[in-house]
Amino acid sequence: MELSKFTAQKIVQKMMEVIPYNINVMDEDGIIIGSGDIKRVGDAHEGARKAIENCAINEVYDDKEGMKPGVNEPIILKDKVIGVIGITGHPDEVRRFSKLVRVTAVLLIEQAKANEEVQNKRLNMQKFYQELAHRKNEYDEEFYEKAKSYGLDITKKCQTIVVDGDLNSKEFKRICQGYSNYFDLENNKTVFFITNDHEYNTVLNNLKDSKVVNKISLGGQQDIAAVSLENAQMAMEFGMKMKPSYKIYNYEEFKFFIHLSYDNKESLVSLFANLDKSGNNIELIETLQAYIEENGDINNVANKLNIHRNTLNYRLERIHKLTGKNPKTFLELFELLYGLIWR
Structure with missing residues (x-):
């Protein structure tokens, strides 16, 4: 498993909330990828490299060779060093925190891994449903x-x-x-x-x-x-x-x-050209839709639209005038219906 920068910085933030010392997290090459001193991110950490090389805790007592005093403990998962936790300070003072920091780091890393596995499972599931929604060829045994x-x-x-x-x-x-x-x-x-x-x-x-x-x-x-x-x-x-x-x-x-199709749907759509230019086009479209829904029953259509029968008849005449098709004539209503669909 690889220790990510996001997880490293999360470890730093969590531990520095309870420990009054700077925390550094290094990757498997000894490069700082998380730190309470953000300027140090990206720097090589010699104390961490020695801890990785010896696969053991490395304690530094004095400032030397670019190293600050502190305790550097390798993070080992499945017999592999995946990084190092460093606590800056005199070893006699910070040593007591080393185990706590390492255990917490391991827990956070395992939690991150579990979250990643859940996320990957969710992504794989979404990929499956994406394929299921679009795949029209025959399914195979794997699918x-x-x-x-x-x-x-x-x-x-x-x-x-x-x-x-x-x-x-x-x-x-x-x-x-x-x-x-x-x-x-x-x-x-x-x-x-x-x-x-x-x-x-x-x-x-x-x-x-x-x-x-x-x-x-x-x-x-x-x-x-x-x-x-x-x-x-x-x-x-x-x-x-x-x-x-x-x-x-x-x-x-x-x-x-x-399933019904027309070679030239444009002629159907063009029926509504004049109607769409009229000031009450939405009102007329709604009237036509209600007329279709209620199977041409004038009383039901008028009640549905909450208008008088005379107003309804006026609107139907208006549709007839603007489209050239009479809604009260079955075949012409059919043309209006399909013009409405392809509009």
């Missing part, structure tokens, strides 16, 4: 085993749940407790990977009931997790345009619209 080590059986079909909301809140973190197979996406959303039906229903119900969750999207069962994730992301993208007031979007519900 199956890696997934299993994280408690995920991808020999079974995988279902994904994509969540949007206040993901840093205590309530959301509480939902995540006890379930490790989730991953934070680049667009401030979180995806849950699940291969167990009971677990899927439990997580979904908890998310449904949560006030900090704004939107939930379901990708359906797939042999490849990344495909389910892509489905869930597309379902949320389409769902928020087609049914913005809904909380849950299921890929199966929007599958037809997602």
